[in-house]
Amino acid sequence: xxxxxxxxxxxxxxxxxxxxxxxxxxxxxxxxxxxxxxxxxxxxxxxxxxxxxxxxxxxxxxxxxxxxxxxxxxxxxxxxxxxxxxxxxxxxxxxxxxxxxxxxxxxxxxxxxxxxxxxxxxxxxxxxxxxxxxx
Amino acid sequence: xxxxxxxxxxxxxxxxxxxxxxxxxxxxxxxxxxxxxxxxxxxxxxxxxxxxxxxxxxxxxxxxxxxxxxxxxxxxxxxxxxxxxxxxxxxxxxxxxxxxxxxxxxxxxxxxxxxxxxxxxxxxxxxxxxxxxxxxxxxxxxxxxxxxxxxxxxxxxxxxxxxxxxxxxxxxxxxxxxxxxxxxxxxxxxxxxxxxxxxxxxxxxxxxxxxxxxxxxxxxxxxxxxxxxxxxxxxxxxxxxxxxxxxxxxxxxxxxxxxxxxxxxxxxxxxxxxxxxxxxxxxxxxxxxxxxxxxxx
Numbered sequence: 399x400x401x402x403x404x405x406x407x408x409x410x411x412x413x414x415x416x417x418x419x420x421x422x423x424x425x426x427x428x429x430x431x432x433x434x435x436x437x438x439x440x441x442x443x444x445x446x447x448x449x450x451x452x453x454x455x456x457x458x459x460x461x462x463x464x465x466x467x468x469x470x471x472x473x474x475x476x477x478x479x480x481x482x483x484x485x486x487x488x489x490x491x492x493x494x495x496x497x498x499x500x501x502x503x504x505x506x507x508x509x510x511x512x513x514x515x516x517x518x519x520x521x522x523x524x525x526x527x528x529x530x531x532x533x
Numbered sequence: 534x535x536x537x538x539x540x541x542x543x544x545x546x547x548x549x550x551x552x553x554x555x556x557x558x559x560x561x562x563x564x565x566x567x568x569x570x571x572x573x574x575x576x577x578x579x580x581x582x583x584x585x586x587x588x589x590x591x592x593x594x595x596x597x598x599x600x601x602x603x604x605x606x607x608x609x610x611x612x613x614x615x616x617x618x619x620x621x622x623x624x625x626x627x628x629x630x631x632x633x634x635x636x637x638x639x640x641x642x643x644x645x646x647x648x649x650x651x652x653x654x655x656x657x658x659x660x661x662x663x664x665x666x667x668x669x670x671x672x673x674x675x676x677x678x679x680x681x682x683x684x685x686x687x688x689x690x691x692x693x694x695x696x697x698x699x700x701x702x703x704x705x706x707x708x709x710x711x712x713x714x715x716x717x718x719x720x721x722x723x724x725x726x727x728x729x730x731x732x733x734x735x736x737x738x739x740x741x742x743x744x745x746x747x748x749x750x751x752x753x754x755x756x757x758x759x760x761x762x763x764x765x766x767x768x769x770x771x772x773x774x775x776x777x778x779x780x781x782x783x784x785x786x787x788x789x790x791x792x793x794x795x796x797x798x799x800x801x802x803x804x805x806x807x808x809x810x811x812x813x814x815x816x817x818x819x820x821x822x823x824x825x826x827x828x829x830x
Contacts, residue, residue: 408754408807410747411727438709446703446727447565449707450747490794502798 403444411446415454422476424462424482430474434464535598537562537714539585543592545738552578554738560714560731562681565704565828567729567746568718569814575738577615583716584613596682609637616687618667621671625662625670626655629677629783636678644677650699664691671706672700674725676707683715697721701728722811732810738816746810750779753813754790757783758803765793766801773816785816789825 405414421429435443440451455472458464463478504514536559545553546748554574560566568576581587582594585608594600601607620628625648627753633639648655651669659667671674675683689697705728708715719725726743726746732743753773763782771787781811785808790798 405727407809408805410750412747441709442702444704444727447730447746448705448712449564449723450727453747497799500796514647515653517659 402459405446407443411444412453412457413448415440415444415446416457417452419458420455420463420482424480424486426479428474430475430478432469432474436471484515535562535618536560537594538716538745539595539598540579541593543579543582543594545575545587546590551738553589554742556735556738558643558733560716561735562714563712564730565708565715565717565728567589567722567723567725567732568735569720570638570714570718570735571818572720574735575705576735577686579735580613580615580684580716580718583682584608584611584684586613595670599624600632609635609719610680611682611684612675612678612680612685613684614671614688616668616690617664618671619699620659620670620807623659624655625653625657625659628659628670628674629655632674632678636680636683638679638711640677640679643679647676647703648674649784650703651696664693665689665693665696669696676703679707679711679713679715683716684711685715685719687718687720689721691815695725701725704728713776722814726810732814734817742814742817745791747796749810749813751789751807753785753816755806755808755812756786756798756803757781757806758801762801762803766798768804773820 405411414521419428419434421431428434433449434455437448437455439449440446441456443450448456455464459466459472463475464472465475467474499509502509507515534576538560540556540558543553543556543703544551548574556575556579567755568579580589582589583596583601585604588602596607597610599607603613607718624629629641629644629648633641633644647653651666651673653666653673655664655667658665662670668688671690672688675688687698692700701724704715717725717729729746732744732746732749733740740788756766758766758781760777760780760782763784767784767786773785773787775782775784777783790805795805
């Protein structure tokens with residue numbers, strides 16, 4: 399029971415459930431207009447209390463990312479994906495760029511060097527994504 | 534909502550030993566509640582009193598609005614599965630039949646499915662069952678009774694991890710379809726943590742914590758690193774359980790951490806590890822009462 403399908407100990411489970419569904423919507427795994435798993439389906443999958451799963455669903459519904467259809471279930475609202483991607487971009491700076499800059503400063507990498515490194519890494523990723531072989 | 538279980542000022546004394554000391558609690562209908570604490574903390578005494586199998590020395594206990602002891606109307610709506618339950622000289626099948634007469638919501642199909650899940654032979658004499666299989670029988674009865682109030686007191690003595698997982702999964706599945714009030718006393722806290730909506734922590738006969746289980750996640754974090762860095766990080770915070778080896782310290786910080794705290798910890802090169810519910814319960818029991826409620830409020 400420890401490994402609740404990859405959920406961690408550090409944050410409330412309902413927030414993790416909401417986060418995972420939001421990820422799926424942002425990645426397109428759950429399309430707009432598609433039915434999302436029910437409270438009981440989520441509870442069984444993650445092996446958690448159904449009330450906790452419901453709280454996660456309601457968090458997204460309150461944000462307007464899911465819509466309830468009475469007697470049928472919850473569905474991904476239209477425009478949900480666009481809104482989530484916009485949120486993610488905002489979070490990106492705080493979550494990734496700020497620590498990157500801090501760590502770079504600690505290692506004595508100046509901003510110009512850092513930008514060069516980012517560019518190189520970005521080119522390498524592009525080559526890999528095209529199926530190319532480096533070296 | 535009216536609570537299905539309501540306990541006020543409950544004290545239970547045995548000669549010179551106080552098993553329960555001024556316990557007050559309420560349990561809402563339709564939730565799974567964990568009753569957590571060490572052996573001898575008073576969990577079994579509390580459950581036995583709720584099940585009407587023992588009388589309070591003082592205080593009031595109401596289940597469905599009435600005292601449970603010698604109250605058949607209340608007791609038929611309640612099932613109590615205790616650790617190491619003993620049975621008359623029966624076969625498994627007979628024990629199930631007797632249970633089916635007593636519990637108005639008994640579901641024979643569920644009982645049969647659970648027997649198969651646990652690999653319990655219906656024709657076997659109960660006294661020939663292993664300890665784990667006897668525990669499984671208790672679980673089958675506890676779930677198939679579908680009683681409004683279901684009390685499980687450490688129901689899995691002798692059951693291995695696989696069988697316990699079957700218990701948790703079947704409990705969740707049946708609860709989802711037939712919501713009811715389930716009180717589960719357990720010392721395998723981390724295993725059951727995800728199932729629980731509320732937790733009640735009892736220590737030396739007193740309630741030391743009641744909370745939504747999910748609210749306790751992330752409420753305490755182990756922080757470790759060099760002494761100076763840990764001291765800088767923990768200044769002004771509530772700290773439990775400081776331990777030190779050479780120039781390295783490990784402490785438990787109480788209270789949620791935000792993004793800024795995490796960045797600070799990272800820049801100080803500290804390791805952050807959230808406490809599991811089990812670790813939190815161990816820590817909470819060692820602190821003065823309601824430290825945690827004050828800090829998480």
